[in-house]
């Protein structure tokens with residue numbers, strides 16, 4: 001599994017992990033103030049309670065580092 005340890009605190013539910021396992025990286029977008037959050041957040045820090053949506057990160061990226069738990 002990918003990234004489960006570092007992202008569990010910032011997600012509510014398993015949407016982020018579910019998408020990672022399908023090969024997709026997603027973030028949250030606040031429909032009210034148009035802020036983007038990565039790692040995804042359950043709530044917008046600017047305008048609680050927020051009306052958020054999940055969006056997929058598009059394009060190429062560069063992996064900076066990773067770790068593997070055994």
Ligand SMILES: [Zn+2]
Nearest residue numbers: 030033044047
């Ligand atoms: Zn907001």
